[in-house]
Amino acid sequence: MQLQREKVEAALQSVFPMDWAIPGTLSEAMNYSLLAGGKRLRPILVLAAAEAVAGQETAADRAMLFACAVEMIHTYSLIHDDLPAMDNDDFRRGRQTNHKVFGEAMAILAGDGLLTHAFHVAAQAASRGVPAERVLAVVGELSRYAGPTGMVGGQVDDMLGEQGLTSLEQLENIHLHKTSDLIAFSLRAGGHAAEADDKQLHAYGLFGRNVGLAFQIQDDILDLTGNEAKLGKPVKSDERQEKVTYPYLLGLDESRKRVAELTREANETLLQAGLAKPEPLIGIAEYLLNRDH
């Protein structure tokens, strides 16, 4: 996983071609957030999903541009979510948020730039040997999972529901779109890069859905029980902001059980999908279950 992460970091350094005339400040603002580290969970899932279908590591190279594209989409969503009109956050991963450094207008435009350019990066995958029909499928899915019916829709539901959330169903629906959709996309994009069949793509969609939910519940649990130094952010912020979370609705024990259950379901789906080498993907799911930051 560490090796994959380093490959992703290197690839993200060059998503903006050197000979393109991008205004200097815009370039700086986009890279400030894109190259700020983080787990790189989504790109790693893209690469691992491609490998699991093909059964060999070289498949990851063909999927790298999809990996970069999904991280650019994730990054733009963080920049816009942090804006004063949205969550109004001053810090992320121990650094000032984009608008605190570059101003609100530039942060909006940096987000727009990353979002728009992500599709350029994804479309370039044809030059790495992915068939045009597959690249087109990925572009369509990126738009669908990240757009009004996916991540953007989840963000809207989250914003509108902040005060009045009462049921687990509502909470789950928000996370399915805010978190799971982009993770399901990551899996399917990796699958397309390795020319997965429909059964495998379907399994990846389910796996991504469950892993995404488990990831979110684990996030809620760590906010309550985690170690500030390891997390790199203050704990119990959900409580202070009176956010409705899984532990709030279900209790801590039940939430932990839910993470274990979702992870088990996710792994079973994978084992029945006829993948050449599902183990690294299952390893990532286990990591999510056991992480402490």
Place this chain on the structure above:
Amino acid sequence: MQLQREKVEAALQSVFPMDWAIPGTLSEAMNYSLLAGGKRLRPILVLAAAEAVAGQETAADRAMLFACAVEMIHTYSLIHDDLPAMDNDDFRRGRQTNHKVFGEAMAILAGDGLLTHAFHVAAQAASRGVPAERVLAVVGELSRYAGPTGMVGGQVDDMLGEQGLTSLEQLENIHLHKTSDLIAFSLRAGGHAAEADDKQLHAYGLFGRNVGLAFQIQDDILDLTGNEAKLGKPVKSDERQEKVTYPYLLGLDESRKRVAELTREANETLLQAGLAKPEPLIGIAEYLLNRDH
């Protein structure tokens, strides 16, 4: 042109599939701006460009999804430009701006949703008979002309240059990206839909560049000399906001000459591109030169 506009209006009504679960308020906010009328210049250029290559009207049908996509991109850019952190405008085309009606957070998300979904709409063109390679080329170009090196980049330059602009070159560079890039894209997208050759695509890029600049200069002229009722907005706003414009730098007469010159150049490019039927496109350029609103 009126007929094409009506076809575009009808197509824009159904860019969001009925069976997609989009949060109601988000849907409302996106459609509020997308269906607010306007000249629909960009989509009309997409359709006319396809017709000019193919020499028959049916070519426009294959280009319709590209026409919708470019109007969605144009609309998102207006929503974000109007935000308090950007131009802070309360009115557009005689109606309240998106954030005045739906709030700032929803306006940001409505823009993000339109921008993201535009790529879905464009990618669907394969189902209308456009070859996958051409659709992929259009997706890549949409991202490039609308992104950090295109429209978003122009918006950044405009924002950063607002106080200190002194040269015609700087002003032209801003408009080339803020306005011309998306118009050049429109032409080329229509060309791709009709499987234009490289010479035609190149001519479309140049034509779009010049028509875009002429359009912008004419906008500046009308702001100074136009009729408020016809324009649907207050005149002389550029003067009040101390904006550096073409008439400010060149004078009114010289600006008018520049519009005529750019239009003539644009039309000559078209006549030498080996198009089957360039007349409707030339008609649109003439309309831009002579419009009073």
